[in-house]
Amino acid sequence: MFLAGKSIAVNIILRRDSIRARMSSYLVRRILADPRVTVHTSSEVTALEGDDSLEAIRIRNSATGVESLLGCSGLFCFIGATPATDWLNAACAADKDGFIYTDVHIAEKSLGPPWRELQRSPLPFETSIPRVFAAGDVRHGSIKRVAAAVGEGASAVSSVHRVIGVPGVPF
DSSP: OHHHHTTOOEEEEOSSSOTTSSSOHHHHHHHHHOTTEEEEOSEEEEEEEOSSSOOEEEEEETTTOOEEEEEOSOOOOOOOSOOOOGGGTTOSOBOTTSOBOOGGGSOGGGOOHHHHHHTSOOOTTBOSSTTOBOOGGGBTTOOOOHHHHHHHHHHHHHHHHHHHTOTTOOO
């Protein structure tokens, strides 16, 4: 809505068949009422096109199979808020949505025998599994912004250095 408010044409590409499925009704009404915003449902971006910069995106409608080329100079990609943590097979303590608990957010009951042997608490960004760290969008309580994720990753490196005993980094 910010971009549309600046008289910029906005195309929203949704894999779902409805914009109402996961968005507040207030925002849906605003989006659908704004003539500068076009919503493409049951669609996905299949290619980015351009020489020195982005000039267009190719989308395919999964319901009809029809492909379209949309001129554009910028792309914001948001594919949902479901963390890709299934590969952990519930090994790390996580909330009901699959976001990984780290450091002070880990419940005491999730800190089993390995932690008693280490005689320490989890370090910043450390999960319920000793020496396994999580940063960014998969972490419970994260801000869900790229800049925050980058900062968390950089901060987690300090904890990793402490765990592996990098000289000059106190433990």
